[in-house]
Amino acid sequence: MAWDFETDPEYQEQLDWAREFVDAEVRPVDLLVETPYDVADPVRQALFPPLQERVRERGLWATHLGTELGGPGHGQLKLALLNEVLGRSKCAPSIFGCQAPDTGNGEILAHFGTEEQKQRYLGPLLRNDVVSSFSMTEPHGGSDPTAFKTRAEWDGQAWVLNGEKWFISNARFAAFQIVMAVTDPEAPPRERMSAFLLPSDTPGIRFLRHVELADEAPGAGTEGYISYEDVRLPADSMLGERGGGFEVAQYRLGGGRIHHAMRSVGLMDYVIETMLERAASRTTKGEALGRKQLVQEMIADSWAQLEQFRLLVLRTAWRIDKHQEYRAVRGDISAVKAVMPKVVLDIVSRAIQLHGSLGLTRDMPFFDMLVTGFTMGLADGPTEIHKLVVARELLKEIEPIDDLFPTEHIPRRQIEAERLYGQVVEQLADANRS
Numbered sequence: 001m002a003w004d005f006e007t008d009p010e011y012q013e014q015l016d017w018a019r020e021f022v023d024a025e026v027r028p029v030d031l032l033v034e035t036p037y038d039v040a041d042p043v044r045q046a047l048f049p050p051l052q053e054r055v056r057e058r059g060l061w062a063t064h065l066g067t068e069l070g071g072p073g074h075g076q077l078k079l080a081l082l083n084e085v086l087g088r089s090k091c092a093p094s095i096f097g098c099q100a101p102d103t104g105n106g107e108i109l110a111h112f113g114t115e116e117q118k119q120r121y122l123g124p125l126l127r128n129d130v131v132s133s134f135s136m137t138e139p140h141g142g143s144d145p146t147a148f149k150t151r152a153e154w155d156g157q158a159w160v161l162n163g164e165k166w167f168i169s170n171a172r173f174a175a176f177q178i179v180m181a182v183t184d185p186e187a188p189p190r191e192r193m194s195a196f197l198l199p200s201d202t203p204g205i206r207f208l209r210h211v212e213l214a215d216e217a218p219g220a221g222t223e224g225y226i227s228y229e230d231v232r233l234p235a236d237s238m239l240g241e242r243g244g245g246f247e248v249a250q251y252r253l254g255g256g257r258i259h260h261a262m263r264s265v266g267l268m269d270y271v272i273e274t275m276l277e278r279a280a281s282r283t284t285k286g287e288a289l290g291r292k293q294l295v296q297e298m299i300a301d302s303w304a305q306l307e308q309f310r311l312l313v314l315r316t317a318w319r320i321d322k323h324q325e326y327r328a329v330r331g332d333i334s335a336v337k338a339v340m341p342k343v344v345l346d347i348v349s350r351a352i353q354l355h356g357s358l359g360l361t362r363d364m365p366f367f368d369m370l371v372t373g374f375t376m377g378l379a380d381g382p383t384e385i386h387k388l389v390v391a392r393e394l395l396k397e398i399e400p401i402d403d404l405f406p407t408e409h410i411p412r413r414q415i416e417a418e419r420l421y422g423q424v425v426e427q428l429a430d431a432n433r434s
């Protein structure tokens with residue numbers, strides 16, 4: 001009997017340490033640095049390394065990485081539990097070496113990179129000496145990757161990259177980008193693109209804008225609107241097969257999606273804590289808010305919604321560990337991704353309401369979290385498409401029946417039941433009559 005909802009005591013001790021460390025020493029850093037990705041920010045550079053060292057000493061640095069990459073190979077379930085702690089803080093994922101999108105980009109480099117690329121980029125990335133970005137979405141539409149136009153053409157000596165990309169997170173801080181570009185426009189739609197490793201100092205990369213998310217300060221936009229103008233890439237910058245860009249992208253997206261979900265569980269746990277404190281402390285009409293039944297409903301709904309989501313996330317993480325690949329659990333990951341924005345938006349909205357006017361101010365963190373909720377419904381693919389994936393994965397297993405009425409049509413089941421047990425029922429009826 002292998003079902004178990006308890007964490008082994010040794011790892012629980014690690015989680016307890018992480019929780020204390022994050023609350024006492026990492027969350028204060030969130031208030032002092034604009035973004036954990038700006039490796040040129042002197043405040044970040046002064047505060048991060050000593051904290052990262054403490055995490056390394058504790059054996060909790062990049063725990064998802066296998067031993068071949070210098071990690072302990074804890075896998076996804078343990079990472080899920082750790083991410084529940086890290087999700088409480090903007091900087092904690094970087095301080096524990098498991099921040100998006102570097103985790104996924106690192107996985108791509110480890111799997112598809114040449115030895116030289118690994119030495120030059122993977123090592124520094126895994127140490128968080130540099131950060132990276134993933135460049136796929138285009139300004140005319142991100143949901144349909146078969147419509148992307150950015151081209152890489154081989155001119156006999158190099159791949160020449162031309163086109164525009166949109167909403168490329170943290171590209172302004174990145175040492176390299178992984179870029180998806182069309183190399184084979186005549187091939188079937190899903191075999192047209194290839195993935196490239198593009199060092200950020202390559203001539204021809206131009207930022208048209210640093211687009212600001214609604215919760216970012218003016219000038220601090222992290223979403224790159226980028227133009228590639230005759231960017232030259234050597235032959236070995238291609239990652240994976242020519243035309244195999246989708247496969248490379250899928251390699252990272254599975255992890256990216258589930259890791260966001262793990263952190264969202266932690267963030268929402270934190271929000272519920274704030275709701276509980278407020279409900280217990282604020283009074284109206286002579287009693288605590290928490291004694292009002294409609295406030296109790298907000299708390300109960302939030303807790304139950306989060307716990308359902310958490311169980312789905314943990315089960316999905318457990319299934320990834322079991323199958324040792326993301327593709328086998330594609331439907332589960334899409335289900336997690338599809339329900340995540342509603343969980344975040346519902347809980348944060350209730351927290352705002354419960355805190356009254358204060359909830360809407362910058363004195364509390366909730367409004368920015370609404371942006372996070374909507375981001376979860378878009379980044380790494382919109383909710384609608386993930387719902388399609390869930391349904392398709394389920395339908396894939398189903399054989400159509402060759403009958404006008406469904407298998408569960410009650411008149412037919414009645415006949416089958418009578419065929420099976422009719423004699424017994426009749427014997428009982430005869431016995432009752434005599």
Ligand SMILES: Cc1cc2nc3c(=O)[nH]c(=O)nc-3n(C[C@H](O)[C@H](O)[C@H](O)COP(=O)(O)OP(=O)(O)OC[C@H]3O[C@@H](n4cnc5c(N)ncnc54)[C@H](O)[C@@H]3O)c2cc1C
Binds near residue numbers: 133144378382385
């Ligand atoms: C904060 C943030 C960070 C991001 N970071 C990155 C990054 O680092 N790199 C990167 O490449 N991209 C990134 N993205 C882009 C993200 O992948 C796209 O926003 C997403 O794929 C949707 O593309 P779009 O924004 O162009 O919306 P569109 O493609 O214009 O779609 C708009 C809406 O149309 C609906 N829709 C679209 N297709 C369907 C369909 N088939 N069925 C039903 N409804 C549909 C959905 O409601 C969708 O939200 C980021 C996005 C956000 C918000």
